[in-house]
Amino acid sequence: MSRILSDVEIQQLLAESKPLSPNWESRLRLIPKAQQAFSQRDYSWQLSTGHEFSLILRSNRLSPLDFSVILVFKDMDGAEYILRRHNGAHASRHTNAYEKRLGLPNAELPICFHRHLATERYQKAGLKIDGYAEQTDDYSDIRTAQDAMIKDAGFILPLSEGRQLGMLGDN
Numbered sequence: 263m264s265r266i267l268s269d270v271e272i273q274q275l276l277a278e279s280k281p282l283s284p285n286w287e288s289r290l291r292l293i294p295k296a297q298q299a300f301s302q303r304d305y306s307w308q309l310s311t312g313h314e315f316s317l318i319l320r321s322n323r324l325s326p327l328d329f330s331v332i333l334v335f336k337d338m339d340g341a342e343y344i345l346r347r348h349n350g351a352h353a354s355r356h357t358n359a360y361e362k363r364l365g366l367p368n369a370e371l372p373i374c375f376h377r378h379l380a381t382e383r384y385q386k387a388g389l390k391i392d393g394y395a396e397q398t399d400d401y402s403d404i405r406t407a408q409d410a411m412i413k414d415a416g417f418i419l420p421l422s423e424g425r426q427l428g429m430l431g432d433n
Contacts, residue, residue: 264343265337266385267380268382280416282418286305289303302320303319304317304318316333317331317333319332319404319408321404325352327350327352328353330347331404331408331410332348333415344390344391344392345380345392348378350375355373356376358371358395359384360387375401379395
């Protein structure tokens with residue numbers, strides 16, 4: 263049985279430095295899945311801390327705005343936790359189940375670009391760790407969603423790329 267990650271632990275995992283290899287972009291080039299309407303690619307690595315992460319890109323070939331960029335943490339016991347998921351504007355609306363149960367605002371999102379965030383409260387309520395989502399305008403396609411994930415989740419680009427793309431700030 264998997265454990266409940268606290269909000270503090272989730273933030274620490276997101277903030278943990280995740281260096282990308284020089285060939286990271288080619289390792290994330292989408293590959294069409296046979297007999298399916300989507301393309302997908304996974305990039306997994308283990309940090310010196312022993313933490314293991316995967317970055318998964320998935321895109322609907324029929325609807326380019328229907329995509330996901332997913333950051334997964336794999337715990338030492340093999341349990342996997344989605345820490346963050348950047349979704350495109352897929353055909354269905356998203357419902358934040360916890361908020362809906364309690365009659366809270368932000369229970370329903372329109373069809374929009376949205377970011378799923380891992381939360382302790384969703385796990386404790388027996389819901390998916392990344393069930394909470396909020397609307398975002400930080401990205402507009404899978405490429406910019408990938409860039410937003412790199413920026414939001416502690417990724418470190420190879421030095422030459424970081425300087426070229428300006429994504430590492432003044433470091």
